[in-house]
Every structure is written in structure tokens, then in C-alpha cells.
Amino acid sequence: MTAEKEFIPTALAVEMSGTVDPAMEGPEAETMFSSFIRELTRGAVEVGAWSIGHVKAVVESGDGFVSLSSTTDDGNVRAKGALGGISTYSMTVNVIVYGPESEPLERMLLAKTAELPGKLEVEFHRASGCDDPACFDPFCRLDEHIHDPDCDC
Amino acid sequence: MHFVLVSGLLGVGKTTVILNMMESLYESKGHKTVVIENDFGNKGIDGEVMRKYGLEVQDLKGGCICCTLKTGLIDTVRVIQANMEPDVIIVEPSGIADPQIVVNAVQDCNGINIDKLSSIVVVDAERFPKTWKMFERPLRNQLGVADLVLINKKDTVDDAELESIRETIASLGYDGPVNAVQADEGVNMEHIMEIFE
Numbered sequence: 213m214t215a216e217k218e219f220i221p222t223a224l225a226v227e228m229s230g231t232v233d234p235a236m237e238g239p240e241a242e243t244m245f246s247s248f249i250r251e252l253t254r255g256a257v258e259v260g261a262w263s264i265g266h267v268k269a270v271v272e273s274g275d276g277f278v279s280l281s282s283t284t285d286d287g288n289v290r291a292k293g294a295l296g297g298i299s300t301y302s303m304t305v306n307v308i309v310y311g312p313e314s315e316p317l318e319r320m321l322l323a324k325t326a327e328l329p330g331k332l333e334v335e336f337h338r339a340s341g342c343d344d345p346a347c348f349d350p351f352c353r354l355d356e357h358i359h360d361p362d363c364d365c
Numbered sequence: 366m367h368f369v370l371v372s373g374l375l376g377v378g379k380t381t382v383i384l385n386m387m388e389s390l391y392e393s394k395g396h397k398t399v400v401i402e403n404d405f406g407n408k409g410i411d412g413e414v415m416r417k418y419g420l421e422v423q424d425l426k427g428g429c430i431c432c433t434l435k436t437g438l439i440d441t442v443r444v445i446q447a448n449m450e451p452d453v454i455i456v457e458p459s460g461i462a463d464p465q466i467v468v469n470a471v472q473d474c475n476g477i478n479i480d481k482l483s484s485i486v487v488v489d490a491e492r493f494p495k496t497w498k499m500f501e502r503p504l505r506n507q508l509g510v511a512d513l514v515l516i517n518k519k520d521t522v523d524d525a526e527l528e529s530i531r532e533t534i535a536s537l538g539y540d541g542p543v544n545a546v547q548a549d550e551g552v553n554m555e556h557i558m559e560i561f562e
Contacts, residue, residue, distance in 0.1 A: 221375070221461065225409075263499060265375030265460060268410045270417075279414045283376035283492065290549065292414070306410050308375055308460075 221265050222314050225337040226305045226321060232330040235299040242278055245271050245303070246289045248328060253282040253289075255320040256309045265308035273298040366446060367396075367453045367561065368479045370467060372507045373487035374500055375460030378517040380411040381548040382487055382557075383455055387420055389558050396452040396561065399445050401425060401438065403459045411457065421449075438467065439474050446477060453561070463506045483560045486511040490545070491521035493530050501537070508539040513560060519545040519552070 236244070253267045267282045276295040282288065295301075307317065318336060325334055371386075373379050383400060390396045402412035403425045412424045423445060425437050438456070445454060458467055464484055471477060486507045489496075493516070497504055508514065516530055527545055534543060546553045 263496060270410045270413055277417055279410065279417075281376070283489065292549075293417070304410055304413070306404075 221308045221310050222312055222317055223265075224305075224307045224314060224317055224321065226307075226325075227302070227335045227337070228305070228325065228332055229300070229302045230328065230330045230332040231300050232298055235297050236329075237297050238276060238295040241271075241273070241295050241298045241301075242291065244328070245269065245278065246280055246291060248324065249280045249282050249289050249305075250287055251324050251327075252305070252307060252321060253285050254287075255324055256307060256312065256317060257285045259316040259320050260312035261309035261317075263310040265310065267305070267307050267309075269303055269305045271295065271301055271303045273301040366451060366479055367481045367483065368442075368471060369453060369455045369560070370464050370482070370484045370510075371455060371457050371487065372462065372464040372484065372511075373460065374489070374496065374503065374507075376492070377460070377487045377489040378548050379457050379460070379487050380414065382485070382515060382517065382546075382554075383457055384415065384418055384420075385548050385551050385554050386455070386557055387415075387418075388551075389554070390453060390561065393558065394561055397450070398453040398455060399423060399449055399451045401441055401445070401454060401456045403438075403457060403462065439470060439477070442471065442474075442477050461503070463503065464510050465506055468510050483512050484510045485513045485515060485557070485560070487515045487517050487548075488530070488534070490516050490518045490527065490530060493533070494526065497533055497537075505537055508534065508537050511539055512541060513557070514539060514541065514543045515548070515557070516543060516545040517548050520547045520550075 249267055249269055253264060256264060264283050264285065270277060270279045274296050278291055278293040278295050281290045307321065325332060371379050371383055387398060390398050399421045400415055401423050402415065404411050409424065412422045415422045423441055425441060442454060445451060458464060468484065471479065514534060516527065519527060531543055544553055544556045548554060
């Protein structure tokens with residue numbers, strides 16, 4: 213397998229937990245999180261994504277959850293599930309796109325996250341991949357591959 | 366045991382296809398089924414969503430099963446087969462995986478008893494016309510081992526566009542069955558069950 217550099221996506225995973233005061237109704241919260249995913253997708257294009265792999269999130273609050281997915285920057289976000297009223301929530305976001313370096317993508321994600329209401333804790337899970345031209349895997353952990361010195365793996 | 370690989374580029378709807386398949390497998394076939402999910406990241410989402418819908422899911426995180434995690438996949442299949450004795454194992458590789466490598470790894474492996482191996486490839490009707498040239502090589506790799514191709518999100522294109530997608534898929538050397546589906550609404554998904562006959 214031989215991989216051109218442009219076929220290796222930039223991948224970012226983020227875990228967030230937040231508190232919303234006053235509490236929000238479920239439909240209002242679903243709209244807010246859909247809008248967040250929409251903005252992340254547009255933001256990814258703005259920082260250089262020539263193709264969206266996917267921008268996905270799962271939001272949990274109490275007994276409810278909603279999963280959200282966007283693969284185009286035309287504003288379309290597909291949602292499954294439902295939230296009840298939320299005062300606290302946890303959210304995992306996966307952004308996988310082709311084009312931008314991880315740093316501007318991360319900056320964009322942080323800026324969009326700051327627009328969410330309430331108090332948030334954010335934890336990034338970065339994937340730098342390796343430098344082996346035959347490897348598509350940004351999470352590569354193979355010893356025999358040539359690793360980026362800044363890579364976590 | 367029937368080993369089913371559901372491949373496709375990132376964002377084509379593989380997880381939605383599997384969720385819909387699982388409903389049918391439980392309801393009409395009574396097959397005991399386990400999903401192996403290779404989310405493309407240390408904090409994946411697809412496996413978590415499947416679990417919330419009550420599916421039996423094993424995660425392979427932090428790499429791609431055609432590369433870093435090939436050994437992990439084999440070990441996971443062995444453990445599942447020994448401990449759970451499922452009728453069906455469905456594997457969802459990450460969108461960058463080369464399914465040929467996964468198929469070879471599973472077929473060449475001792476200690477895994479596979480009665481039937483099926484490979485379903487999902488493409489996205491909405492984005493296919495724009496993306497197939499960019500991702501021609503990985504797409505050819507996927508189609509090269511496909512037993513069935515699903516054109517998902519058929520609601521986003523008209524009949525002429527759908528026909529054009531079919532022609533492109535044929536031009537890439539695939540001559541097997543192609544079904545246009547809308548997996549999130551279960552539209553036209555019943556044909557998938559034919560691979561379980």
C-alpha cells in the first residue's frame with residue numbers, strides 16, 4: 213500500500229463536559245449542538261479542508277443522547293436520538309478532514325467551542341501519525357514506521 | 366460463522382447501514398451477531414452509538430485495522446469466536462482501511478473458523494460524484510473485494526445522477542450487485558439480507 217500525503221487525513225478527537233445554567237429544553241439543546249457541528253464543518257473548510265471525512269459528535273445528558281454527523285459544508289447535519297432537558301452534558305467530537313494541519317484545526321475547534329454556553333471542560337486527543345509514506349494511519353503505533361518526533365504514539 | 370466486512374470511505378454511512386442490518390438480523394434471522402468497530406481515533410463515536418442502540422460491540426481503537434491494528438483484529442475475532450460463539454461477526458473498518466488487507470489477514474489466519482466471508486462496500490450518493498476521482502485508488506481497493514455495493518443517501522440525488530454513479534462504479538471494474546438505499550430510513554435495505562441466505 214502506498215499513500216500519498218494528501219490521502220492521510222487530519223484527525224482530532226475532543227471530549228467535553230459542560231454545565232448549562234439555566235437548564236435548556238431538549239429540542240433547544242439539539243438545535244444548539246446541530247448548529248455547533250455545522251459550524252465546525254464550515255470552520256474546517258475555512259482552515260483548508262478540501263474534503264470532509266466526517267465531523268461527528270455524541271452528546272449525552274441524563275437518560276438522553278443524540279448523535280450528530282456532518283459530511284458536507286452545505287449546512288446539512290444528520291441527527292439520531294433525542295435529549296431531554298439538559299443542565300449538564302458530556303460530548304465527544306471526532307473531526308476527520310483532508311487538508312489542514314492539526315494546529316489550525318484545533319484552534320478553530322477551540323474557538324467554536326468557546327461559543328457554547330455554560331462552563332466547559334475540554335480535553336483534546338491528538339493524532340500526529342507517522343512519516344511512513346506507505347501508512348494511511350494518523351494513529352499509527354508501528355515501531356518500524358518512521359515517527360514524527362511530536363507524535364504521541 | 367459468517368464474517369461480514371462493511372467498508373467505505375469516511376462519512377458514507379457505514380454505521381447507519383450496520384444499525385439497520387442488525388435490526389433485520391435480530392428480527393428476521395435470529396442470528397447472534399457481534400460488531401467489531403474500528404473507530405478512527407482514541408475517543409471514537411460509532412461504537413458508543415451502537416451500544417446505545419443495544420448492540421454487542423467490541424472496539425478496536427487507536428489505529429486502522431489494515432495497518433496498525435491488524436493483529437488486534439485477529440486476536441479480537443479469536444476471542445469473540447471462542448467466548449461468544451456468534452453466528453455473524455460484522456466488522457466496520459475505519460474509512461481509510463484497505464479491505465483487501467483485512468480479508469487476506471482473516472482468511473490466512475489459523476484458529477478462526479469462517480464459513481462465509483462477505484464484503485459490503487458503501488458509497489455516498491451525495492458526495493460520490495465529487496470525491497470518487499480524489500479517492501479513486503482506495504475506492505478501487507474497496508470495490509476489488511466487494512460482493513455487494515450500496516449507494517447510500519439515495520434521497521439526495523435524482524435518477525439520472527444515480528445511474529451515473531452506477532456507471533462510474535462499473536467503470537472502476539466492479540460488476541456485482543449494486544443497490545441504492547437510504548439507510549437512515551431503512552429504504553431498500555431488505556436486499557442486504559440476501560447475503561445471509
